[in-house]
Amino acid sequence: xxxxxxxxxxxxxxxxxxxxxxxxxxxxxxxxxxxxxxxxxxxxxxxxxxxxxxxxxxxxxxxxxxxxxxxxxxxxxxxxxxxxxxxxxxxxxxxxxxxxxxxxxxxxxxxxxxxxxxxxxxxxxxxxxxxxxxxxxxxxxxxxxxxxxxxxxxxxxxxxxxxxxxxxxxxxxxxxxxxxxxxxxxxxxxxxxxxxxxxxxxxxxxxxxxxxxxxxxxxxxxxxxxxxxxxxxxxx
Amino acid sequence: xxxxxxxxxxxxxxxxxxxxxxxxxxxxxxxxxxxxxxxxxxxxxxxxxxxxxxxxxxxxxxxxxxxxxxxxxxxxxxxxxxxxxxxxxxxxxxxxxxxxxxxxxxxxxxxxxxxxxxxxxxxxxxxxxxxxxxxxxxxxxxxxxxxxxxxxxxxxxxxxxxxxxxxxxxxxxxxxxxxxxxxxxxxxxxxxxxxxxxxxxxxxxxxxxxxxxxxxxxxxxxxxxxxxxxxxxxxx
DNA sequence: ATGCCTCACTCGTCTGACAAGTTTGATCCC
DNA sequence: GGGATCAAACTTGTCAGACGAGTGAGGCAT
Numbered sequence: 001x002x003x004x005x006x007x008x009x010x011x012x013x014x015x016x017x018x019x020x021x022x023x024x025x026x027x028x029x030x031x032x033x034x035x036x037x038x039x040x041x042x043x044x045x046x047x048x049x050x051x052x053x054x055x056x057x058x059x060x061x062x063x064x065x066x067x068x069x070x071x072x073x074x075x076x077x078x079x080x081x082x083x084x085x086x087x088x089x090x091x092x093x094x095x096x097x098x099x100x101x102x103x104x105x106x107x108x109x110x111x112x113x114x115x116x117x118x119x120x121x122x123x124x125x126x127x128x129x130x131x132x133x134x135x136x137x138x139x140x141x142x143x144x145x146x147x148x149x150x151x152x153x154x155x156x157x158x159x160x161x162x163x164x165x166x167x168x169x170x171x172x173x174x175x176x177x178x179x180x181x182x183x184x185x186x187x188x189x190x191x192x193x194x195x196x197x198x199x200x201x202x203x204x205x206x207x208x209x210x211x212x213x214x215x216x217x218x219x220x221x222x223x224x225x226x227x228x229x230x231x232x233x234x235x236x
Numbered sequence: 237x238x239x240x241x242x243x244x245x246x247x248x249x250x251x252x253x254x255x256x257x258x259x260x261x262x263x264x265x266x267x268x269x270x271x272x273x274x275x276x277x278x279x280x281x282x283x284x285x286x287x288x289x290x291x292x293x294x295x296x297x298x299x300x301x302x303x304x305x306x307x308x309x310x311x312x313x314x315x316x317x318x319x320x321x322x323x324x325x326x327x328x329x330x331x332x333x334x335x336x337x338x339x340x341x342x343x344x345x346x347x348x349x350x351x352x353x354x355x356x357x358x359x360x361x362x363x364x365x366x367x368x369x370x371x372x373x374x375x376x377x378x379x380x381x382x383x384x385x386x387x388x389x390x391x392x393x394x395x396x397x398x399x400x401x402x403x404x405x406x407x408x409x410x411x412x413x414x415x416x417x418x419x420x421x422x423x424x425x426x427x428x429x430x431x432x433x434x435x436x437x438x439x440x441x442x443x444x445x446x447x448x449x450x451x452x453x454x455x456x457x458x459x460x461x462x463x464x465x466x467x468x469x470x471x472x
Numbered sequence: 473a474t475g476c477c478t479c480a481c482t483c484g485t486c487t488g489a490c491a492a493g494t495t496t497g498a499t500c501c502c
Numbered sequence: 503g504g505g506a507t508c509a510a511a512c513t514t515g516t517c518a519g520a521c522g523a524g525t526g527a528g529g530c531a532t
Contacts, residue, residue, distance in 0.1 A: 012306075012515065014294065038482060049517045051287070054483090058250065058291045059298035070483045071524035103351060104400035111343025164340035168404075248484070274513065285486045290514090306514045307493035 013048050017056035020046070025065055025076055036066055036074040067094045101176060102230040108168060109153060110223040116159035117210045117218035124159035125211060131155045132207050136200050150174040152203060156222075159210065202228060249284050253292035256282070261301055261312055272302055272310040337412060338466040344404060345389060346459040352395035353446045353454035360395035361447055367391045368443050372436050386410040388439060392458070395446065438464060 024030050037045070042053045057074055060066045068074040077094065116124070131152040135145070150173070157165040169176070202225035209217035260266050273281065278289045293310055296302045304310040352360070367388040371381070386409070393401040405412070438461035445453035 014515085018298075040482080051290070051516060051518090054287075055291060055294045055515095057483095058294050062254075062295035062298035068483070069525085071481080071526080073482065073525095100398045100400055103347075103396075103398050104404075107344050107347025107351075107401070109343075110347075111339075115339060115343075160339075162336045162339050164336055165343070168340075250484085276513085287485060287487090291484095293514095304514070305494085307495080307512080309494095309513065 013052045014055040014059070017042070017046060017048065017052060018059050021056060021060060022063075022065065025060075030076050032076050034076055036060075036076060038073060067096075098233060099230060102226055102233070105176065106223055106226045106230075108165065109157065109226060110219045112157045112160045112162070112165040112169075113206055113210065113222035114215040114219035115162060115165070116156050117213050118215040119161050120159040120210055120213070121161075124155070124161075128152070128155045128159055128207055128210060132203055135203060146177045147174055150177050153177075156206065156210065198228075199225075249288045250291040250295065253278070253282060253284065253288060254295045257292060257296060258299075258301065261296075266312050268312050270312055272296075272312060274309060335466060338462055341412065342459055342462045342466075344401065345393065345462060346455045348393045348396045348398070348401040348405075349442055349446065349458035350451040350455035351398060351401070352392050353449050354451040355397050356395040356446055356449070357397075360391075360397075364388070364391045364395055364443055364446060368439055371439060382413045383410055386413050389413075392442065392446065434464075435461075 021036070030036060036057070039050055039053050039057070042048075042056075043050055046053075057066065057068065060074070061068055064077060066074045066076050116128075120128075131148065131154075135148040135152050154166065154169050157169045160166070202221070205221040206218060206225060209215075209221050257272070266272060272293070275286055275289050275293070278284075278292075279286055282289075293302065293304065296310070297304055300313060302310045302312055352364075356364075367384065367390075371384040371388050390402065390405050393405045396402070438457070441457040442454060442461060445451075445457050
């Protein structure tokens with residue numbers, strides 16, 4: 001272990017260190033969600049100064065490979081799926097991005113739900129209802145659940161009759177429900193029954209308000225649902 | 237010159253500096269091939285230590301925006317000029333599109349204003365204030381007014397600290413303020429003094445709520461402003 | 473058992489210093 | 503004058519030490 005850095009490549013020690021760490025991550029030696037060695041460890045292992053280590057980690061950060069938290073350390077993010085998943089998949093990576101996305105969805109979707117309640121047609125309501133049933137029926141795999149969740153939110157947006165809302169949600173795709181790999185496992189798979197019933201209840205509240213043509217209730221219900229989702233993630 | 241860095245964004249000084257420099261490059265203030273200010277200059281201009289400056293430049297390097305040579309300096313590379321949001325610049329043509337757009341903006345911008353009130357930094361508030369002044373000063377042509385109006389709304393979104401809001405507004409551009417040609421003359425140019433003062437007042441209300449850190453008031457003020465704009469168009 | 477609090481650990485920033493590469497300009501020689 | 507030479511100034515690269523700020527674990531009192 002711990003081969004010292006080659007000091008004669010002409011591109012700088014920080015560059016060398018970045019390459020080493022990148023290789024480790026891409027090779028899976030440090031898996032997504034795991035912690036990068038501390039700065040002190042890297043200083044010892046590679047025999048360089050803290051300046052170099054910090055610059056290297058800083059570049060990994062800029063490259064979207066790790067996310068750093070003061071007082072805790074740097075954590076490896078999901079490896080950019082080389083299969084060209086979607087361009088947008090690279091947009092939500094860090095923990096902060098997820099929280100920001102939920103704040104964004106609060107603004108967009110609560111108003112969309114309100115408009116949906118006020119302007120929906122019977123047909124649109126039926127579509128929302130179908131999505132809700134798909135979501136609550138215990139039929140599918142976890143992957144299917146994300147898909148169904150997204151479809152419910154999309155149908156609500158469609159019921160608003162405003163193409164800007166529905167187009168925006170459609171452009172996000174199911175990705176908007178997805179969560180970062182870092183501590184996702186910890187918070188989402190631990191979804192005990194309590195979690196699921198609570199989320200289901202929140203969805204039903206949104207649906208009922210739309211069915212009742214109660215705009216204010218629909219806005220509140222959707223805001224509550226998303227704010228709760230955000231809270232469920234923020235302090236695991 | 238040289239506005240000092242905002243030390244309260246919670247993402248670190250280096251991050252702030254990166255954003256500043258990135259903005260300069262993207263805005264074309266430093267053209268491809270030109271030299272970035274030296275580290276010493278940046279230290280002086282932004283009042284930070286060399287550590288921060290070096291990390292920032294290092295990140296620009298990782299992002300592929302600059303290339304650095306020992307003993308010479310950092311030079312700006314070609315600009316990719318890509319926007320995060322791929323929301324197509326959907327044309328707003330029909331009268332209904334305009335109303336839908338305003339309904340959409342109600343959802344997006346009222347929440348953005350609320351978040352801005354709750355999370356803004358002093359620097360962001362100053363930016364909003366400047367935009368407001370530009371808007372109220374009777375200096376410019378009508379075209380300039382649209383531009384200034386847009387800038388105000390964008391600065392509010394930026395003050396939310398959530399890139400999804402600001403990216404979305406930025407992707408729309410001043411176009412989102414524009415109105416259909418059909419009855420534009422009728423509704424906007426006939427804008428007697430009453431109209432203008434009323435709109436100005438609405439903007440000021442938004443600003444004041446953000447300054448007071450009153451999230452609920454900011455949401456209400458922005459919603460009112462956009463709802464009024466909608467009403468001013470709906471039944472002229 | 474619970475809640476609070478201290479303390480060690482980690483990252484964020486600052487300061488000062490020296491090494492290594494580049495540019496500039498004065499100097500010297502022709 | 504023109505060209506080669508070289509020292510000094512400037513720029514980036516690296517090192518070392520220090521302190522502040524946020525986090526988390528373990529101990530302590532209740």
